[in-house]
Structures are given as structure tokens and as C-alpha cells.
Amino acid sequence: MRHVAFLRSSYGHAAITNVDFSELPPGVDVFTSATPGFDISLRALSALPGYVETDQPPLARDKVRFAGEPVAAIVAADRYLAEDAAEQLIIDYEPLAPTVSAWSLPQVPVHDAAPDNVLLSRTFDAGDVDAAFAGAAVAVRRELTTNRHGGNPIEGRAGVALWDGDRLTFWSGTQIPHLVRNLLAELLELSESQVRVVAPDVGGGFGTKAVIYPEDLALCLIARSLPGTPVKWVEDRAEHLASATAARDHHYELEAAFDADGTLLAIRGEAWCNIGAYSVYPWTAGIEPLMAGGLLTGPYKVDNYRCTVRGVATNTAPAGPYRGVARPATVYAMECLLDSGAAALGLDPFDIRRINLIGPDDVPYRMPTRLVDDTGHYGECLDVAVERIGLVELRAEQARRRTEGGKPIGIGLAAYNELTGLGRAASAGPRMPFRTGHEACTVRVNPDGKVLVLSGVTSQGQGLETTMAQVVAEVMGVPYDDVDVRYGDTDQSLWGFGAFSSRQAVIAGGATHRAAVAVRDDIIRLAAELYEANADDLVIEHGLIKVVGSPNPVGSVADVARVAYLESNRLPAGFEPGLDATRFYDPVMGAFAAGVQVAAIEIDPVTGEIEIMDWVCIEDAGKIINHQIVEGQIAGSIAQGIGGALYEHLIYDELGNLSTGTLMDYLMPTAAEIPELQIGHIERAADNPLGVRGVGEGGTLGPAAVLASAVHDAFGIEIDELPVSPAKLWTAMQTARGDV
């Protein structure tokens, strides 16, 4: 095994004028864009009109586009020696004018193909927006800026690549092993059968690892030029903060029109999403702007909607998928509009939501962006949340403190719809050359009666192996411990797109359910013949086959499996040996999950510090397979949402240097910063085999909106910029008091 260190650009934007590695110590190999084979690029494709395609080289070619971009790869016996050698490598740069903001024009474009840095722009337009504004009782306007932050999984990116002369094996902490195999084969001009990708247990992903990175490609190219030697790269935290994809660096200028009773009539505006230096592969520069424009109106009914969204390149690390994709920002924007509307009309902030939420009678509700909402249970979530947090008592205490003194209390809320389990008609990603609507699963009963599940899911710690085993055990009537779930190895399972868009329980769960049903039916059919019983009368419980109503088993799954594999002489006519089924599942549409979060906060008027008093989240995540796992997903995603709302911020200076390059300055919340959470469910079955709705991301959508809404509730102060730091809140309070 040899180890790779990447030498990264220290400039935000610069031409590479010379590379000198004459001083390198022996035993070290260096790779640059000039190395044979390194002339290929990642090129994220989309058929969307007006999308500007650009190349992302595995190692910077001719110029660097962000500080942290890999320029050279150094291979040595260990990482220490590789980093020592990297210091001997001299790269000469000629600085170019950098652009770090997506809402300012560049002096020197990031990519020549896009002189204004705009890689993608789209206008969503429905109804007669201007007429609705003309007839409105009230219109409000907000300009909002959200903060760049990212996944920061506890395990960073990592990979080992080995080219054995014939076949490439890539062990990678990826969320999408099958896609990586497919795309690596294409890029390296290999057949897919020559590529094996293995993603074993991975320590967190959150979308960050649903991307194919230049480092991944570089590692595989290095392996190909060093046949027989495995090469390894493990990202460190500084590399992660500087070069892994981040998200949510957006700016919104929005207006909302209401009639006198608070009914939302129209929304219009513009959004800019900073997509960083490259169009992220394979999701493209459209991942955030299209999600932002497509889901901005969230769970609220509105017929008239016009919004232009742009994906704008800058000299910062690329933006990519991160848990909740764009919607933590758009939910914040939408709820800000509602709070401003309620204030302008003198309405209660809870009432204005109730008036406008999609209800059960509206479903299926066609949103102005043509997405179809299939849950209408937002109002029910809101009612349960209000009850659970004790809104009446909180309002009384809030009023008491206003008259008698004490730290001000603010109560905030947000409602959101989480688009999950996207089938082919709603597929994740902007018209890419593939559709992510389906998954495959193989369920096999081995000759000993134990069940092997080869699933396309991957697990970054979500407990998917538990969930899938539970689905199979329940369908087949076998003990949970007899089910062995294997995933993440493209040589084992047939196909899976992997972990993103809260799709695993819905789609992989659907495929797993279908395959398990098929094998159970085969077992029952065979048992009926072997035990001379009516198939309709047979059930499987704890691995034993019984006639309904009779306590004594007629046989076991193991008995039937033995016949299927070893005693073909006992197989009835028409039965093939073996017990195994592979099924695909595609929900075609998707399943919306409903969610409402309500929180009470206490604000220190002297310091601007926020103390979270209570936090309630009620979700309709459909039928729950495993309560502990679902609640873990919700709690973790709320924690990340709170991190993004109050602490986490990747800040670039004007030259394109990352100012928050360590965890000293990039503030991840710790257990001490996250309050106890009250999580509740209303389970309304979705239209898919398990009745489930995805639950991986919804929690992240609420916190920024909830906290901004709570501050507004406490003081009437509008939060126009995230994160809400004590210093910013203190300044806003000073301004409101007229002290500044």
C-alpha cells in the first residue's frame, strides 16, 4: 500500500505558470495534469436548456479555480513522507481576480464558457403573478442571505484504488457505489465488469459523499499507472473544509402578496445559488437552484408563482448535495414571508400558516411547479406540535415577562414538505443522462434456511441493514437474526443508486419488500406441494411453516430450502431448484413527508445569546418500520439544522481564502448546544409497498426558519442573514432600540 497526499491551491483564482518537482526525494511519484492519462475530466451533464457544461479536471489544468483545489498528487510509502515531499514541489501562480459571491459580476470568469459565471438559470412561472399582486391587500418583500455550510461527517472522504492489470477495485466511502462504478468505467474507458466499487460501513455522508470528486478520479488514475499497488487517500479535516462540497450559500429577493384574511395569493422573486468553482458531478450546478425554485412554496397553497433561480460559479469550493438540498434555505425564506405577511396584516403567525397549508382535502395537490403533494397532514402536525409544546402556557409566560420583566421569550414555527423517494417521473437531479427512480434487491434463502439479502442500499450509519432485515423478516416470517443483509459491493448486489434524496426506505425498501414477497410465495407454493396442504392455508412464523389455526408446524423454511437445493428428486413438476428472487422497484412519482417544528427560545437581551427552551418536531413519515431509527434520523437532522442556523459558516475572504479552515473557527454544534427534542409522529401510509415516506432530511428543513420566526416573535426583529450569531442578534437589538 502506498499513500497519497494532494498538493492544493493556496490561491482562489490563478493561472498555473510553472510546476517544478526537480527537488523531490527518491521513492516518491508525482502526478499533475500533465501526466499521461490525466487529460480526462469530470463533466456533469444535463439536458436542461441553457445549461453551460464545464470540465472539472482530476488535477487543476492551466488554472486553479478555488483555494483547496488539488493541483498535484504525491505518492509515497506513507502519508508523512508524501506531505514532506509535497513541500518540495514548487508551483508558480499568476493570480487572477477572484469572485466569491454569486450575486456579483466577475472580472475574470471562473469558466470561459460562462462570462457572467451563470452556469444555469431557470424561471418557474405559473398563474398570473402580477395581476395577483395588483389585487392584493398587502405585499411584503424580504432580501435574505443564507450561509454556506456542509456535511462534515465524522469520517471524511477516503478511498483505496487498486489496478491489478485487468480490473480496477475502488474501496470508497461513497454513498453511490453503483453510480461510481458506472461513471468510472465510462471515464476510464473500461467495461463495467472491469470495475468493482466497494463501500463498506461508512462514517456519515449527508450528501457530501454522493458526489464523484476529482480526488476519486485521480486516485483511480494513479492506481492505473502503478499496477499491482494499492494507493490510499484519507481526507483530513482541513481538506474536508476546504474542498469537499458545501451548500446553502444563497441569496433571495422575494415578495409575497396576501389578501386581507391572510390568504397567500402570489410569490415572485429571484434566487442566486453559489455553486462554487465546478458543476458538481454528476448532479450538476442545477442541484441547489432547481430544488430551491421547485420547492420554494413548500406546503403552502399558492397558484401564482414566478421565480428565477440561478446557479452561479465562483472561486470557492464546489457546492453539492447536502441533507435537505436547498430547502433549509427556502423553508426559511418562505416562513420569513409568512411572518412578514402576518405582521403586516396583524395576524397570529400560527393562523396565517393554518390558512394556507395544503390540507387532506386538497390532496393530490399540484404545486405551481407541477410537483404533486400526496400528503396533506401539515395542519394535523401543527396541531399536535402546538399541543405538545404547550403554546397556551408559553404565550402566557411570554406576556408575563413582557410586563413584569425577565428574558424575552420567542416562539417560532416552520412547516415543510420533504420530497422523498423520487421515482422516474420526479427523479433526483436535473435531466441527467440517467434516471434515479429505481432500486434492485435480491433475497435468497440458503440451503440452511437462512436468508441472504443483497441490497443496493448503502449505509453511512443510518441503520439500513437493520431496517432491510426487519422488512424481510416480517414479510417472510423468519427470525430477524436469520436475515443477513449485505450492501455496498457492486460485485454482490445487482443494482442500487444508493443513499440520497431520502430514498432508501421508500425505493430500496420497496424492492426488498417485493423480492421478499416473491420468495415467501415460492416457499409457500413448494411447501403446499411437499406437505399436501392448500397454499392459502399456510403461514410462516419464526421460520416454521404452519397450517392456519393449527399450533404444530408441518415443516420449516430450512426443510423446504433443503429440498429446493439438495433434494431435487423431491421437487414437484414445474418447480426449479433454488429459492431466490430479484426484484426492482420504482415508485414512479415520489412520497412527500410532512413536517412541522415549533420551538420556544429565550433571548438574553444583554448578550444576544439564544437559549432553546423547548423544541418539538411532528412528522408524517408514513408507516414507521423502526421507531428508533426514524427518531435518530429526525434528531440528527434537526441537530444539523440547528448547526446551520446558529453556528456553522464557511466564510471566504475577498481573495478567495477560506477564513474558517479549522474546527476552531468553523463551529460544529456539540451535544451541549443541541436541546432535548420532542419528536412525534402521525403515521399516514404512503402509496408504496411499505407505506413509508422518506425521513432522512426533513429535520434539517425547519431550524433556520423556526429560529428566525422565534426571534421575530420575541422582538419583531427580522433575521435577514444566517447564521443567527449572538453578535448579529445583539447588533439588531441595538439598532431596534435606537442605540446605534
Next chain:
Amino acid sequence: MKPAPFSYVRPSSVGEAVEALSATDGEGKLLAGGQSLVPLLAMRLARPTTLIDLNHVSALAGITAATGRVNFGSMTRQRDLIAQSEHPLVAEAVRWIGHAAIRSRGTIGGSLAHADPSAELPAVALATNAVLRVQGPNGDRAIAIDDWFETMLQTTIADDEILVEADLAAPTRWGFAEMARREGDFALVLAAVAEVDSHWRVVIGGVGARPWRCEAAEALLDEHTNPEQVGAAISEAVQDTVETFDDLHASASYRSAMAAHVAGQATTHALSLDRALLSDGTVVAP
């Protein structure tokens, strides 16, 4: 994030450590708890030729109380500073340092020598009129804490000297207050207020390159101001005289307002008597 090459020495006595340090011609670095040095090494911001590991010099750890003062060996761990009762101000301030894992490695000497202006122990040492004893090839000398901090992360210790012990006055009355963005972070601002030998010291951390004594506030306290109003008066004195800076997390105006706030809090604590320490070393119950 791997350190540049260095050689490693593990002395078992102060004499051996001094000798090993001298042999590096100013290019060596002492390893105490390593909570700041090791990240600096990993980021290659510190590049010593030799690391002299003090963790096996047992003579450097330990706490000795005498009348009115408490002596801390430089390698005394922060977790032991919390556990001791001889110097309650130190115990209180150290609770604000990092997390349990950090405090179980971090040392008092390491923190004083690193001289981070937003760290707790440098401010407490300054507030308690500490005397630091350092040892070099030509013997030892004492440095008064007022002469210790030079600038950001720089002290007046020579390249070939080792901080051996810190002798802190046990204040008759004291208070400590801190604000940080997250639990365990370095302070945004902190205040340590202590009455030592009938004079008050008011120290603010996190506002400049060194922990800062607010002399205007000290003079006010020495004038025996009415305890009811003194917190606000101290806040005002700090607000009027502090010079501070903008950074990513706070503007200068916010930082100075918060410095004033924590100074007021610490003063109020100090005068409330409920945590005061008598000169014989006993803590007065509320």
C-alpha cells in the same frame, strides 16, 4: 495534516530536560499536554527540530499550598486543577477549558507558556499576581506575571528555559465569568477579578494580544465602591477603556460590550461573598 519530521526526547528530570532543550539551539519545543502544540505540528505551523516531552518529568507535577499562596507544578493537569480546593478561582476557571478529554491532558504550565490571550489560566495567573519560576542552563529565575506576556502567543521566557512552576496568590475575594460561542470553546471574552493583598486586579481575556488588566476598574474597586452598584461601574470602566478588535465571530463593539458585561458579572460574584476565600485557605459558605 501530518507534522514535519522532528526528533523526540523523553527526559525524566528537569535537569535532563533543560540539557535537551539547550542542545537544540532554540529550535526545540517542549511538549506538555500537547492540546495546542500537537495541532500546530499537524498543520506544520510549528516546525521544531526536536520535541522534548515533559510528560515523564514527575517532579514538575503537584500542588503545594502555603499561607496566602498556592504553588502549581507546571505539568499539573487541568483535571487536577478542578479537583483541588486550595485555589477555588483556578478550579472555577478551569471548568471552562475545553472538554474532559482536553483537561485530562492539558497542563497549567502549557497554557501559561502558550499564552493564548483568550485562555482561562493566563488571565487567572495575571489576576492573582502569579510568580513564574523558569529554569535554564544557568539556573533558575522568577518572572512576575506582569512581565510574562509579551504579545500574542509570546512570553518573555528564553528559548532555553523551562517553566517549572506557577505560584499564584490565593485571593481573599474573587469572581470569574466567561462567554464562548460553544461549550468548551476558547473564550470570546472572559473576566477574572481577584482581591490580592488588599488590592483588586481586574483581568479581561479575549480582547487583545495579551490578557489585559483594566486599571480603571481596579482603582474603582480599591476605592471601596458601594457593592450594590459596583458591578455596573466596573462594566462602564471596562467599556470606556478597552481596546479590542473585529474578527469572524464578533465585531469590536460587541466584543467590548461583552467584555464589560463579563467584568460586571465577575465583580458581582467577587463581592457577593458566597464564593469568597479567606486568607487561611478556607472557603466561606454562602
